[in-house]
Amino acid sequence: MDIYKRNNVTILGQGVQPMIFAHGFGCGQQMWRYIWPAFEKTHKIVLFDYVGSGGSDNTAYNPERYGNLNGYAQDVLDICNALDLRDCVFVGHSVSSVIGLLASVKEPERFDSLVMVGPSARYIDEAGYFGGFSQADIEELLDTMDKNYIGWANFLGPAIMKNDERPELAGELTDSFCSTDPIIARQFAQATFLSDNRTDLANVKHRALILQCSNDLIAPVEVGEYIHKQMPESVYRLMQATGHCPHLSAPDETVRLIREFLS
Amino acid sequence: MEQAKHILQELPCGCAVLDISGSLAYTNPTLCQLLGSSEDAVRGTSIESILTVASRIFYQTHFFPLLNLKGEVSEIFMTLKTANGTHVPVMVNAKVSTENGETVYICVFAPVWERQKYEEQLLSAKKAQQKAIEENTILNGLKAQLEMNQYQLDRKISILRERNNAYLQMSKVFMHDMQEPLRKISLFLDALFGKDRGEVAYDDQRKISIIRKSILRLRHMTRSLLDFVQISAPEESVTFLDPKRLIIEAKEELEKEASASNFSIDIGDLPHFEGRESQIKRVFIELIKNALQNTLADRPLNIQVTAVMVQENVYQHQTDKYRYTDHIQMEIKDNGSGFEGQYDSYVFGLFNKIDARSGGAGLGLALCKQVISNHYGTIKAQAEPGKGACITIVLPIRQSAG
Structure with missing residues (x-):
């Protein structure tokens, strides 16, 4: 099994300590393009796509495995193993924060610290817990995804990356751009939004940074505060950035806070 | 210019301009009409306020990232939420543009009642x-x-x-x-060189003592192997085990033996799991024994046992089969002499010993591995010389496939 090909692994940077960037539900490693260049001098940058996302090898997709976030965590561990990575800084967006957390509990020696961008341990509300969504909301989301598959080819067709400052990236990104198989994307949505990882939070042994956006619909402030409370050793930073993708909308603030945490 | 403005006002589809933070900087009358609202009411609010919850998630996870990376998106299906809460299915096209040097997103919304x-x-x-x-x-x-x-x-x-x-x-x-020939060798050795056989040359005495030691060692090894073969006799039934109790019992048993010196064990909260009691207890005994054999002279042995619940794939050998179930992941960490990293898997081999001087037969960890495998679990060792060893055991909470 060629993990490089399977997970479309990209290795960049001149540093020694590995820094793994893991994308969330919806896209691929391109999501990090404003962030990783800030760390290429100091770290070994590892970018990848989960099987079924981005430019990964979709033939390796197994619905039994990826119906569970632990299957995605195994992707992270497979990459660590293939590259023989140790003491990694793991930067995960959204559901990847939890995927990285699961991986860090299983093989602690691989990790040094976790950076969780917009994490949530449980999306659906229940008595005594605020997750931000009702079961009906999530079902409507799955329906919305289904409806967008009609125009899917158009939606996810190859795109030319506009990146005037880093023209060297243009070619590499063209084909692997966010191409997600509709059935896989729907299962990823299910695995993500129906998961409940609240009891896993207390198992974390590593330093962790929680980057919480203001006004984040997907991971509201209450959810970030809940995670911080369950992980008393974690560092919690409420960002000025709004929305769920600070690495796209506020890369400067995101980079600054990660740097602060790592130094 | 006037004409352009007029067209925008009369445009038969909704049109909005978002600023970089996703706030509605402009909405045309058709969109306001669709929303059952006024431009004043929606201006400055977030695009999310005019979307249903599901469409908001889709906006954040797909629409916004794609628009940013690609510069434009088209034919995206979303649902608008009107002022009075009703839903309007729309097809959205959007592109990134600049206005007075600022990045803006221009979106058009076409209702798709029929198409829908x-x-x-x-x-x-x-x-x-x-x-x-x-x-x-x-x-x-x-x-x-x-x-x-x-x-x-x-x-x-x-x-x-x-x-x-x-x-x-x-x-x-x-x-x-194997015992029988050993017994005979021993017997006839005594007969040949026993006490009443008079003077034996010094050199011969040395040789005899080596033979005697070897006999003892062989006896010990055959007994160990018998133990190894018999440990996993599957007659014992599976019950729900309290690992903490088993560890305490294992400790007490070892303390009764003269060889076990003073040592301490700290046990954290350990989830209960299914297993064969005597076998699992034996694992704890062997692990503690192993730690006792590898202590450092200058510090008393301390063992720390902690555990967490994780989900692991129950299929270990079939590739492409996955079913994640609850497992206990237990760490047994000591402050002993440890060993070099390259021996991580070597230590589980039969009769493999890192330190030839240590007292054991090199069987304990092999036995542990056998028991853990018989319980569909995994065991691994990690250590650093001088810092101690850490044994990690992962076992399913339930033994049956329910």
């Missing part, structure tokens, strides 16, 4: 068809797989039966056949 109905029908037909195809493919695949598995299982049963027979024979060999 067709699409729904199309989708449900497609889903039904997809389901039928999938079920059929899945069933055919399963049938072929089942046949293959049965075939392989049958062969494995033959091999295992054969091996089990060999094992039973081996235990008989260790019990009797």
